[in-house]
Amino acid sequence: xxxxxxxxxxxxxxxxxxxxxxxxxxxxxxxxxxxxxxxxxxxxxxxxxxxxxxxxxxxxxxxxxxxxxxxxxxxxxxxxxxxxxxxxxxxxxxxxxxxxxxxxxxxxxxxxxxxxxxxxxxxxxxxxxxxxxxxxxxxxxxxxxxxxxxxxxxxxxxxxxxxxxxxxxxxxxxxxxxxxxxxxxxxxxxxxxxxxxxxxxxxxxxxxxxxxxxxxxxxxxxxxxxxxxxxxxxxxxxxxxxxxxxxxxxxxxxxxxxxxxxxxxxxxxxxxxxxxxxxxxxxxxxxxxxxxxxxxxxxxxxxxxxxxxxxxxxxxxxxxxxxxxxxxxxxxxxxxxxxxxxxxxxxxxxxxxxxxxxxxxxxxxxxxxxxxxxxxxxxxxxxxxxxxxxxxxxxxxxxxxxxxx
Amino acid sequence: xxxxxxxxxxxxxxxxxxxxxxxxxxxxxxxxxxxxxxxxxxxxxxxxxxxxxxxxxxxxxxxxxxxxxxxxxxxxxxxxxxxxxxxxxxxxxxxxxxxxxxxxx
Numbered sequence: 001x002x003x004x005x006x007x008x009x010x011x012x013x014x015x016x017x018x019x020x021x022x023x024x025x026x027x028x029x030x031x032x033x034x035x036x037x038x039x040x041x042x043x044x045x046x047x048x049x050x051x052x053x054x055x056x057x058x059x060x061x062x063x064x065x066x067x068x069x070x071x072x073x074x075x076x077x078x079x080x081x082x083x084x085x086x087x088x089x090x091x092x093x094x095x096x097x098x099x100x101x102x103x104x105x106x107x108x109x110x111x112x113x114x115x116x117x118x119x120x121x122x123x124x125x126x127x128x129x130x131x132x133x134x135x136x137x138x139x140x141x142x143x144x145x146x147x148x149x150x151x152x153x154x155x156x157x158x159x160x161x162x163x164x165x166x167x168x169x170x171x172x173x174x175x176x177x178x179x180x181x182x183x184x185x186x187x188x189x190x191x192x193x194x195x196x197x198x199x200x201x202x203x204x205x206x207x208x209x210x211x212x213x214x215x216x217x218x219x220x221x222x223x224x225x226x227x228x229x230x231x232x233x234x235x236x237x238x239x240x241x242x243x244x245x246x247x248x249x250x251x252x253x254x255x256x257x258x259x260x261x262x263x264x265x266x267x268x269x270x271x272x273x274x275x276x277x278x279x280x281x282x283x284x285x286x287x288x289x290x291x292x293x294x295x296x297x298x299x300x301x302x303x304x305x306x307x308x309x310x311x312x313x314x315x316x317x318x319x320x321x322x323x324x325x326x327x328x329x330x331x332x333x334x335x336x337x338x339x340x341x342x343x344x345x346x347x348x349x350x351x352x353x354x355x356x357x358x359x360x361x362x363x364x365x366x367x368x369x370x371x372x373x374x375x376x377x378x379x380x381x382x383x384x385x386x387x388x389x390x391x392x393x394x395x396x397x398x399x400x401x402x403x404x405x
Numbered sequence: 406x407x408x409x410x411x412x413x414x415x416x417x418x419x420x421x422x423x424x425x426x427x428x429x430x431x432x433x434x435x436x437x438x439x440x441x442x443x444x445x446x447x448x449x450x451x452x453x454x455x456x457x458x459x460x461x462x463x464x465x466x467x468x469x470x471x472x473x474x475x476x477x478x479x480x481x482x483x484x485x486x487x488x489x490x491x492x493x494x495x496x497x498x499x500x501x502x503x504x505x506x507x508x509x510x
Binding site: 127131133 | 448
């Protein structure tokens, strides 16, 4: 038994040592954008001279492993990209062909191939004719342009449609719900993506233009001179803004103000199930979700938001009340938000029945959900109970009218 | 029928090197020999031109004996016609400018 324990421990120690060795002999660097061909080739060369050899390239990170310092030449090649067919992977034949000429494939990822050859062997450059190199660069151009156009048009189109139609749908609900940080995040992400695509497209265009003039790419570090400092600075600034807003959004979501529901409904703008139905609060709920008799409060630019979940039990009767209350900064979008709340509700319906109430501006009911609007206040309540709903809703509205009056 | 535009240097030498079936690397060596070390064609350039010529039916690919992975290229009848046409075009151009040498003498 002791011997078994000892061999198990030895195995564990060996594995840990192996892991530590592996970590020590591995380095990760951020992958450079596709248009930074010269910078990437230079980086691989310098890394190899310092004993770090490129092993794998991902879309975000590239992995280097420790090896013998050596002078290597790296060249990046892109496979053909066509607007309709998408990326056409490089054939084995082409890879073998390059290998015959001394260029070994080191890493590949979706259309981007890195080849390497010992500098001493003085391998022939991949491209001896600029016209052929233009074809390769144009495929990068198409790649960035195609992706950029799709992303930018979908994002911008989405925003424009939202503003024009004045609709408050799921996207708007999300921004209302998460508050300021998510709005900033969406704006930063949109600006970053659009800028990155435009900048990449412009940089590729410059490369194509240069090669068109008969000038080759600067493959050696000595020849390379760093330009485009303003573009890089803008990109870095946008990248940092995006990072800050991501962190902000996470902090906001994790640290959202979540409290147990109060016992009394006095002085609170939202409804308590106990104000309408009889019964004791219970932690057991029929949906099995984690939320139990809690209220979440968020303050955003567009709205102050409360979300409650509450469960009551009396004998065999069960009441589940889920509530979203928005106190909007402007009442302009209140009605469209109300309709959207009903549509988005799991227990609501698309064709709600509107009914009149002397206090409320707008009341609509669909299946188990009722939405009411008064000025800039919009409330959506989903209530699952054995009571007759319409009568239940009338009581709910009376209680709310008293609270909001 | 539209006239074929003049060939690039790379196209001309690739077709020239395919007088006999040859694989990619052999083609590069052959081009160096034919051009007396003047044209050192890169594999990227060579492969791009080969792909287009194959698409146009000027050359075709056959499997090399004993090595299924390594592909060998040969000239088609159409490719030979195009090569000859280009050769005659170049020859005519040289003849047309022959007086330059006589004037220099």
